[in-house]
Amino acid sequence: MKKPFVAKDQLEAIAAQYPTPFHIYDEAGIRENARRLKAAFAWNPGFREYFAVKATPTPAILKLLHEEGCGCDCSSLAELLMSEKCGIRGEDIMFSSNNTPAEEYQLADKLGAVINLDDITHVEFLEQSIGHIPEKVCCRYNPGGVFTLGETREGFQVMDNPGDAKYGMTRAQIADAYQMLKAKGTKEFGLHAFLASNTLSNEYFPSLAKVLFQLAVDLKEETGCHITFIDLSGGVGVPYLPDAPENDIAAIGEGVRKVYEEVLVPAGMGDVTLCCELGRFMLAPYGHLVTRAVHEKHIYKEYIGVDACACNLMRPAMYGSYHHITVCGKENEPCDHKYDVVGGLCENNDKFAIDRMLPKINRGDLLVIHDTGAHGFSMGYNYNGKLRSAELLLKEDGSVELIRRAETVKDYFSTLVW
Structure with missing residues (x-):
């Protein structure tokens, strides 16, 4: 059973100062998880996690992770600027x-980014x-087809379709790109691929690593390029469902190590450094969306209306994703009421839960929506003129810090030309 990382009494006190809805993050949990990842890959000197800024683009989070040795994986001008303002460069x-x-x-080059x-x-x-062409460049590979992992000991099947993805180069193209880059002065080459999302299998990263490691060996032989690093990207998932298996990052690191020694070391490539760009794994379990029940409706179904909406957490509306819900203070009460938990948007998919069995919910109850630390606040939007919420950090000492204030109507109108 999932449990909130902050208790009801403290949440009520927080909500008295920072009205719901708000996102709150657990500093202690984030730091502990970053250290587990680092320890899992300590066998590879130079290993680095580039946190996927898109998952949680909040300076306090980026700085916290940077203190734990993480860099930033950026994909836009704003993310580059945010990283620079956090003191993260090169x-x-x-x-x-x-x-x-x-x-x-141009900005990426100015900052010295890879x-x-x-x-x-x-x-x-x-x-x-x-x-010019930088001396160090990475290329993204797309193997095409369908990537399958099959049944694992966790009982979870990984299946994704790289052939339909807009990202990356074909096998022939990446060899040609390496040759072109080499001719233009690149000296250090990197290799990257992302084959599946939110996997709940300790075998995914080792399987991906085997694909990339063998490709690196082949590309070195074909092109003579010096491949110095391999980016395993993201895709290591988190258990959104309360009974889903949890990845063991230590086992994942060990599985990658074995493949590294089987493929790269015999090829004389035992100096290749590894990196990854985990977002969901790093942050999702350590964030909650806290909202309050404001209405109840009894028609053909039972509805609980909350003051958050899909603008605060898009994943259930966009993907039909499951996010566990805790009714604060009622953790030990029977889940004997079936509800749709909904927001106030003029869209019928604005639902955090459908036919969810929960304890009796009364107006004024606080609800914690779990696993919103990644791709939660960051995917927010302003449909219906809804305003983005505040973000808070639960510090290791138990205090709470405001790390992003809530939007105001003045903010919403600030870009309009009347």
Whole structure:
């Protein structure tokens, strides 16, 4: 059973100062998780996590993770600027984007970021944009087809379709891109791929690593390029369902180590450093969306209306995603009421839960929506003139810090021309 990382009494006190809805993050949990990841890959000197800024683009979170040795994986101008303002520059930034404007490549180059090219045509475009080709460049690979992992010991099947994804280069293109880059002065090459999302299997990263490690060996032989790093990207998931299996990052790190020693070391590539760009794994379980029940409705179904909506957490409306809900103070009461928990948007998919069995909910009850620390606040929007919420950080000492104030109507109107 999922339990909130902050108790009801403290949440009520917080809500008295910062009205619901708000997102709150657990500093202690984030730091502990970052240290587990670092320990899992300590066998690879130079290993680095580039936190996927898109998941939680909040300076306090980026700074916290940077203190734990993490860099930033950026995909836009604003994310690059935010990283710079947080004091994160140079090779602490991986710039992985697609359909990239010239000015974004220019800023990435100015900051000294490692640039990860999404397409072979971007080699020439990058050179035109910044006036040269960097000495260190990464290329994104798309193997095409369908990636399957099959049944694992956790009983979870991984299946995704890279062939339908807009990202990355084909096998032939990436070899050509390496040759082009080498001819233009690149000395250090990186390799990157992302094959599946939110996997709940300790076998995913080792399976992906085997694909990339073998490709790296082949590319070295074909092109003579010096491949110095491999980016395993993201895709390590979190258990949104309360009874879903949880990934063991130590086992994942060990599985990658075995493949590294089987494939890279015999090929004389035992100096290759690894990195990843985890977002969901790093943050999702350590964030809650806290909202209050404001209405109840009894028609053909039973509805609980809350003061949050899909503008605060889009995933259930957009993907039909499950997010666990705790009714604060009623954790030990029977879940004997069936509700749709809904927001106030003029869209019928504005639902955090459908036919969810929960304890009796009364107006004024606080609800914690779990696992919103990644791709929660960051996907917010302003439909119906709804305003983005505050973000709070539960500090290790138990205090609470405001790390992003709530939007106001003045903010909403600030870009209008009357």
